[in-house]
Amino acid sequence: MKDWIEGIKNRERRAIARIITFLENDHADSEFLVQELERLAKKAYVIGITGPPGAGKSTLIDCLITTLREKDLRVGVIVVDPTSPFTGGAILGDRVRMVRHALDENVFIRSMGSRGSLGGLSRATKDAVRVLDAAGFDVIIVETVGVGQSELEIMHLVDSVALVVHPHSGDVVQVFKAGVMEIADLYVVNKADMSGAAKMVAEIGQYVHLTHDQTEWNPTVSQTIPIQGKGVVELWEQFQHHRAFLQESGEGIRRRKEQTVREVKERIAAEFQAYLEQCIQESTFQEQMEEVWQGAKLPHSFAREWIKSHLIRRDREGI
Known part of the structure; x- marks a missing residue:
């Protein structure tokens, strides 16, 4: 390299x-x-x-x-x-x-x-x-x-x-x-x-x-x-x-700063997307989805709970 x-x-x-x-x-x-x-x-x-x-x-x-x-x-x-x-x-x-x-x-x-x-x-x-x-x-x-x-x-x-x-x-x-x-x-x-x-x-x-x-x-x-x-x-x-x-x-500097912020946001979104794809392959996700399919839980509430639980898990594991 x-x-x-x-x-x-x-x-x-x-x-x-x-x-x-x-x-x-x-x-x-x-x-x-x-x-x-x-x-x-x-x-x-x-x-x-x-x-x-x-x-x-x-x-x-x-x-x-x-x-x-x-x-x-x-x-x-x-x-x-x-x-x-x-x-x-x-x-x-x-x-x-x-x-x-x-x-x-x-x-x-x-x-x-x-x-x-x-x-x-x-x-x-x-x-x-x-x-x-x-x-x-x-x-x-x-x-x-x-x-x-x-x-x-x-x-x-x-x-x-x-x-x-x-x-x-x-x-x-x-x-x-x-x-x-x-x-x-x-x-x-x-x-x-x-x-x-x-x-x-x-x-x-x-x-x-x-x-x-x-x-x-x-x-x-x-x-x-x-x-x-x-x-x-x-x-x-x-x-x-x-x-x-x-x-x-000074517009040039302002634009480049704005572009940098946007790039960082895009990179963060890509990292989260990759993490999401990994997590939904887990058996626990598939098991919990059964509740949604059976109507016991709304997709909205399940999504919020799932994100919250995984953020806590990532924090504990130091990911």
Whole structure:
């Protein structure tokens, strides 16, 4: 494992890939590895790209990588794809996307399966970001599945969120209702050469004016045409403006603290879930459940009594 850490320091692609897989599989030694990664953390700028399927997120990211590399920035990309019901892996792989950057040693692209996560992000995505940060990538891009309201989870992982839509996405009001609009720090009307682009830009601008306090950050609306290379440089400039806002206002620190609290809660919930799965296999649980099945005890009261008794037992046993 020490060799892996050295590989991370040297930004070796094989070591990076192995560690991400190791953490994704939730190996017993993952905690030690995460601790070592935290010591190497350099606090990369992490941006999220989200939006409905067909919005052109991957093509936009491909062009954004080109822009960042022209500025000599090292780029890591995590693409969270739907999980195959047969293999458990990502249905869409990174080799299908962004192939022209595959041989660039300063670009690392990884596809991860969402594994049923309702938020469109796999549980290991946070750790994958840690790996890329420790490896010294300057900018880390996280692209999510694009499944509507469940995209809200991305705001708990990145520094800045860009919502990508295209002129034929439908009535933007429906997107407002889904709640996705509320998480965006930047809006991107992609494929802006299509008819209806100006109308969508106006609608989003009106939404921003009505819902955001003018004293705080006001999300910008960018127009991009990736296949023509238009608007991507300007989009990166908007990301930079938001990053400066996060640093100067203290909002960046507040967000990272909030994200840490959320991660701790998720880890606690996972530990309790694992303990629960273990306990319900005990014969005493099955015997007590007979009372519930026979109607002698309500599920509600049984659950409270069971939790209370097991917390007392854990306390006595020093678990």
